[in-house]
Amino acid sequence: MFSKEYLYILLLLILLQKLFKNKKAKTSRELKLQQGYPLNSLLNFTELATKYGYASEQHTLTTDDGYILTMFRITRGKNCHGPIRDPPVLLMHGLLMSSDSWMDAGPKAGLAYLISDLCYDLWVPNIRGNYYSKKHIKLDPEKDHEYWDFSTIEFAYYDIPASIDYVLNYTMSEKINYVGYSQGGSTFLIMNSERTEYHDKIGVGILLQPGSRQIYTRSQLLRHFTYAYQINLTYLYKIGIYEALPLGGIVQKVAAFLCKNYIIADTVCRNFLSIIDSFHPGSVETETIRVLMGHFPAGTSVKNMAWYGQAMNVDVFQKFDYGPSKNLQMYGTAEPPPFNLSAVTVPVVVIHGRNDFLTSPADTDWLTNHLPNVLEDYYVVDPLWNHFDVTYSHFTAKSILPKIKEYLEKYSQIREMCLAKTQTINKYK
Structure with a gap:
């Protein structure tokens, strides 16, 4: 199915991650700026x-x-x-990304900026295992490999x-x-199929x-x-590799170093x-390519990649x-069971591109054919709209924001109106 030589090369990259993982000498931000790294690639979300x-x-x-x-x-x-409109909006990132991915395209295109500009109280989480969420109470x-x-x-x-x-x-x-x-979409679907008590806590899923x-x-x-991760999972565990593609790992460091150069970013990195x-x-x-490589990949577990x-x-x-054998112990069946998508009764809007x-x-x-409550299955008009465009395209404001805005407005109201209504009710209790 896949060439062995290709898989060997990928496995070598994974092993190099192990070699460089514990070399934590940090280069100061000032020195990196002198070396030509763009400032935004060195800033965190709040900065x-x-x-x-x-x-x-x-x-x-x-x-x-x-997990913290x-x-x-x-x-x-x-x-x-x-x-400010109510309810709050939760904006969830994708695989190997973090909350920073919603900022990398800048204030005219990053969805964290654009959605908050629509007067929503915006919350941007980070999944366990990325560089913002790599802590545990024990x-x-x-x-501790159990963490991963x-x-x-x-x-x-x-x-x-x-x-x-x-x-x-x-x-x-x-x-x-x-x-x-x-991945922020798949986690939504899994949560609503496995933990149906959360249906009542969600207005709409976009x-x-x-x-x-x-x-x-x-x-x-x-x-x-x-x-490569799937077929080598047991071997990777044996040699002590549990984390995949962390920020500060060899892949991210090399990408950030090369792509800081405008010409390389516009050619090699773009390709x-x-x-x-x-x-x-x-x-x-x-410029977005130069910036995003400072925040991507953000890390996950090798199990997740598998x-x-x-x-x-x-x-x-x-x-x-x-x-x-273990499936029988875990699930009671030799094959892992499918998620029950018919249980996802939350109103859902799906936005996607034909070139993804x-x-x-x-x-x-x-x-969409397996979900019971799809409000709209919307294809972006641009026939070349692809996967990375959601976070990094400078066309987001015209390509996907109007549809996001439409459904957020349908399932929102002015917060002051909500407070006034609550105060009126309390007054006559």
């Missing part, structure tokens, strides 16, 4: 928000299984000049519910509206090119890479992104495959 005039906060929460996560909040967009990710025993299923069962509950408790709202991209079954993924590089996804001329600005390898080779959307090589139109159409 980026502050730079462009957005009021932001950093929050910490703990999941039921002990970082979530950011933009309380008011710079271009929001009216009252486990040390550098020493997770995949997208745990994101959905623990991380997303913890984020929702935190926002609801903090804001005293009854619901949130959810915007999830790629899923941007969501992952599910991925049998028709056209990205050969992603197929080879995740398959590499096109190999992972597809070619969309003029969509992602060169789960994606599994997802691209089975014709269903299913739980993690441990092999027949990671979550293909065929798989997305399969998904």
Whole structure:
């Protein structure tokens, strides 16, 4: 199915990560600036928000299984000049990304800026295992391999519910509206199929090119890479590799170093992104490529990468495959059971592109046909719209924001109106 030579090369990259993992000598920001790194690639979420005039906060929460996560909040967009709307919006990133991915395209294109500019109280979580959420109440990710025993299923069962509950408790709202991209879409689907008590906590789910079954993924590089993790998972565990593609790892360091150069970013780095996804001329600005490599890849577990390898080779959307023997222990069946998509009764909007090589139109159409409450299955008008465009294209304001805005408005109201109504009710109690 795949050439052995290709898999050996990918495995070598994974092993190099192990070699360089513990070399933590940090280069100062000042020195990196002198070396030509763009400033925005060195700034974190709150620093980026502050730079462009957005009021932001950093929050910490703990999941039921002990993972400590970082979530950011933009309380008011710079271009929001009216009252804040309710309920809050949760904006969830994709695979190997972090909250920073929503900022990398700048204030005219990054969805964190654009959605907050629509006067929404915006919350931007980080999944366990990325560089913002690499803590645990008991486990040390550098020493305890148990920390890395997770995949997208745990994101959905623990991380997303913890984020929702935190926002609801903090804001005293009854619901949130959810915007999830790629893995952020698949986690939404899994959560709502496994933990149906969260249906009443969500107004609408707006899923941007969501992952599910991925049998028709056209990205050969992603197929080879995740398959390498899948078939070598046991071996990687034996040699002590549990973390995949961390920020500060060899892959990210080399990418950031090379892509800081404008010419290399516009040629080599742009072409590499096109190999992972597809070619969309003029969509992602060169400066965005220079910036994003400072925040991507953001890290995850090798188990999660192996789960994606599994997802691209089975014709269903299913739980993690441990092999027949352990599957019997875990699930009571030799094969991992599929997720019950018919249980996802939350109103859902699906937005996707025809040129997406990671979550293909065929798989997305399969998904929408299995969901019981799809408000709209919307294809972006631009025929070249691809997967990375959601986070990095400078066309987001015209290509996907209007549809996001439409459904957020349908499931929102002015917060002051909500407060006034509550005060009136309390007055006559």
